[in-house]
Amino acid sequence: MKQLFFVFVFFLLGSNGWAQSxxxxxxxxxxxxxxxxxxxxxxxxxxxxxxxxxxxxxxxxxxxxxxxxxxxxxxxxxxxxxxxxxxxxxxxxxxxxxxxxxxxxxxxxxxxxxxxxxxxxxxxxxxxxxxxxxxPWKEIPVRKIEFIGNSITCGYGTEGLSKGEHFKPSTENNYQSYAPIMARAFNADYHIVAHSGEGVVRNYGYKEKVSPTGTMPARFNRLFDEKDSPSWNFDQWKPDLVVINLGTNDFSTQPFPDKVVFKKGYENLINDVRKQYGDLPIFCIVGPMIDEPCYSYVKEMVEDFRNVAQKKNIYFVGIPSYLTNPEKDLGSDYHPNYSGQRKMAAHVLPVISSVLGWDYKNSEL
Incomplete structure (x- = not known):
């Protein structure tokens, strides 16, 4: 069979530098x-x-x-x-x-x-x-997932060569984040609302227990990550489920936010998601870059929704810190690299599959 060879060239062209019309x-x-x-x-x-x-x-x-x-x-x-x-x-x-x-x-x-x-x-x-x-684009997925998160969801440093390597924009590859990996496994379209360093109530390294502005829930309603306005029109796109992976930055450095304040902030975010999307499944992930007390606080908050408020469509998924090998699965600044991100996806995929009855392919895991 005759093969077709592609010639790919990447450079900046002047307005008269290409024959296309x-x-x-x-x-x-x-x-x-x-x-x-x-x-x-x-x-x-x-x-x-x-x-x-x-x-x-x-x-x-x-x-x-x-x-x-x-x-x-x-x-x-x-x-x-x-x-x-x-x-x-x-x-x-x-x-x-x-x-x-x-x-x-x-x-x-x-x-x-x-x-x-x-x-x-x-x-x-x-x-x-x-x-x-x-x-027309022929293969349009039926399934839709929205991910809300921080640097892990962004794919911060997934292409970093070691945990000791500092971040460079060129090593950030969101395509290698657990979020798009999971979406591809489910054959789903996805939206990502994520920003490095931000938490539920406290951003990374903030000197007080609570950051007064700029936490991740405040970005949920935005059209642009870096602009306060205009607001996103939620009528444009409705996911089938939402995955939230927050809390790492709240508890990465001292002083930790109080449990009541943290849980209330997380509850407010979930209520905001439900206000926009209705009673859809929400999966709250913790890990692998953080453990206690974040792990227990998020689990307790989810159990309150399920058992006290009788909101059974909210689920906790704990990813243990020892899931990733420190020498093989970490990229820039101790963030999961592509290998670590695949392990995260492999940990969460079966949970969502069991809850929603969605099949998935594991070719990338």
Whole structure:
């Protein structure tokens, strides 16, 4: 069988540096945007949360995408399910995805590796050959999961070479976080609302027991991670379940928040989630970077919901600190690397599967 060879080139092009003649605007209905995106200007779709992704199908000999960024974000690109290359966007950029692609249908997926504090990204459109055409994305998952978390969920340092290596944005890869791993195992779309260093009531290293502002629950209602407004329109997307992994930063350093205050803050977050999404299953994860007293506080809070408030759709999942091997499963600043993240996913997946009756594949675990 004759093989088709792809030529992939990654560099910044001037406006006259590419022979393509058909521009597909960002508003094209065949482009899939999954995550919290801002469509207030449909020609320039903006975003900043970890793990947002863009998918589109096309038939064209050549393909590029136009993007820009206020900071410096990193992305994974897949063409026909094959990883092509990690690329970064610092300003206005035209990314050449392929040339001499032939006439068959191709699928492109662009995943944001880095989190909101690295900058605000904009997707401006696609360049195809003169006779190229956009096509509908065929495999749209039915299942939907939302993840709320901190640096572990963001994929902080998953590509760090050791636990002693300090964080660099280039080693943050949300695609390797337990959250997208679990979503792929369940064949589900996902949204991620996560920010490094933030807790339920106290952020990492804060000098008092409670941080007055900027904790993770305050970000839940935002369209952008790094902007207080506008608010996210919850009517745009409804998950089937929500996974919360918070508490690590509240108890990573002294002074610890009081149990009553911590539990109340967590309860408020769960009530906010239920207000927006209704009576859907919520899974509260603890670990593996933290143990007691966070472990017991979250478990007790979940049991209060289940036994006192009779809210049976809330579940506790404890991940033991010894799940990860300190020498093999940790990346930058003692965070789980890809191996550690896969172990986390493998620990949680059977619980959700049993509760929801969802089958899952374990090819990545």
């Amino acid at each position: 058909k521009f597909i605007p960002a508003s094209n209905t065949y482009i899939r945007y999954v995550g919290r995106f801002d469509f207030s200007n449909p020609q320039e779709v903006r975003f900043d949360w970890s793990g947002v992704y863009i998918q589109f199908s096309f038939r064209s000999a050549e393909c590029s995408v136009k993007m820009s960024d206020t900071g410096h974000n990193y992305y994974n690109v897949f063409v026909d399910d094959q990883p092509v290359k990690i690329f970064d966007v610092k300003s206005d950029t035209t990314l050449v995805l392929g040339s001499e692609l032939g006439t068959q249908i191709h699928n492109v997926q662009i995943y944001k590796r880095t989190e909101g504090n690295q900058g605000l990204g904009t997707f401006k459109g696609i360049l195809l050959s003169e006779n190229g055409e956009m096509l």
